[in-house]
Amino acid sequence: AQSVTQLGSHVSVSEGALVLLRCNYSSSVPPYLFWYVQYPNQGLQLLLKYTTGATLVKGINGFEAEFKKSETSFHLTKPSAHMSDAAEYFCAVSGSGGYQKVTFGIGTKLQVIP
Amino acid sequence: DAGVIQSPRHEVTEMGQEVTLRCKPISGHNSLFWYRQTMMRGLELLIYFNNNVPIDDSGMPEDRFSAKMPNASFSTLKIQPSEPRDSAVYFCASSPRGQGFWTEAFFGQGTRLTVV
Numbered sequence: 001a002q003s004v005t006q007l008g009s010h011v012s013v014s015e016g017a018l019v020l021l022r023c024n025y026s027s028s029v030p031p032y033l034f035w036y037v038q039y040p041n042q043g044l045q046l047l048l049k050y051t052t053g054a055t056l057v058k059g060i061n062g063f064e065a066e067f068k069k070s071e072t073s074f075h076l077t078k079p080s081a082h083m084s085d086a087a088e089y090f091c092a093v094s095g096s097g098g099y100q101k102v103t104f105g106i107g108t109k110l111q112v113i114p
Numbered sequence: 115d116a117g118v119i120q121s122p123r124h125e126v127t128e129m130g131q132e133v134t135l136r137c138k139p140i141s142g143h144n145s146l147f148w149y150r151q152t153m154m155r156g157l158e159l160l161i162y163f164n165n166n167v168p169i170d171d172s173g174m175p176e177d178r179f180s181a182k183m184p185n186a187s188f189s190t191l192k193i194q195p196s197e198p199r200d201s202a203v204y205f206c207a208s209s210p211r212g213q214g215f216w217t218e219a220f221f222g223q224g225t226r227l228t229v230v
Contacts, residue, residue: 043118043205043221044157090157101170102219104157 002027002093006105014113019063019078021108023091026072033074034092034102035065044090050074061085086112118222120206126228132194135225138187139208147219148181148191149205157205163189196229203227 007022025031032051036044048059055067061084065076074091088107094100119138127133139146148160162170166183174181178197183189193200203226207219 041223043207043223045221046218049218101159101162106156 002031002095002101002103004091004093004103004105006089006091006108008108009106010109010111012111012113013081015083016080019076019081019085019110021076021089021091021110023065023074023076023105024072025074025091025093027093027095029095029100032094032100033065033067034094035059035063035074035076036090036092036104037061038088038090038107040087047076047089081110081112083112083114086110118206118208118220120204120222120225122225123223124226124228126230127196129197129229130195131229132192133196133200133227133229135191135204135206135227137189137191137206137222139189139206140210140220141187143208143210143220144186145209145211145219146183146189147207147209148189149207149221151203151205151224152201160191160204193227196227198229201228 003026005024013019034049035047037047038044047063048057050057050067058064063078065074067074088109090107091105092102094102121136144165146163149157150160151157160173161181163183179193181191203224205221205224207221209219
């Protein structure tokens with residue numbers, strides 16, 4: 001069994017400020033973790049993923065996330081928000097190996113204030 | 115590559131009518147997923163195909179829903195009869211790997227279904 005909790009369905013930041021979107025997961029097996037972004041009227045696009053190896057993962061558009069097993073967290077960060085970052089962000093978890101269903105979080109809408 | 119192509123982009127239908135959603139995955143991808151997105155339930159996996167074979171349909175809500183993948187380049191999701199609670203955005207996604215979701219899945223733009 002696995003689940004994802006995204007804290008805060010809406011997050012607002014000022015342009016240039018730090019972006020921090022929180023994700024905690026639960027998994028009975030070693031997890032694979034993902035962050036996806038969804039722009040209005042679009043499908044989801046992969047930002048970054050953690051499978052094995054380095055726990056700090058860098059993705060597209062300056063985003064990164066750190067896998068912390070002890071905290072069961074995979075928070076998404078970006079040092080400086082741009083207006084173009086306004087979108088909805090989804091954290092997802094799957095088990096490692098073979099076919100494992102991916103479970104998505106409910107999503108966090110990021111608003112960037114000029 | 116044009117990416118995952120879904121049609122139609124928008125569908126409005128009356129309760130009780132049959133609805134068919136279509137998906138063309140990226141060429142060469144052998145995994146295909148259908149998802150449903152609603153405000154209340156978020157993104158839910160409905161069904162997963164691998165090499166055109168349904169592997170996991172545990173997310174299909176009820177018998178009114180059916181999905182087929184007659185070949186590697188085409189899949190359909192059918193709802194018959196449709197009900198207002200089926201209103202949602204339906205996404206198709208494809209992946210180049212045989213099993214597992216640990217590689218990137220590419221999403222289509224979705225079909226927004228409204229059942230009145």
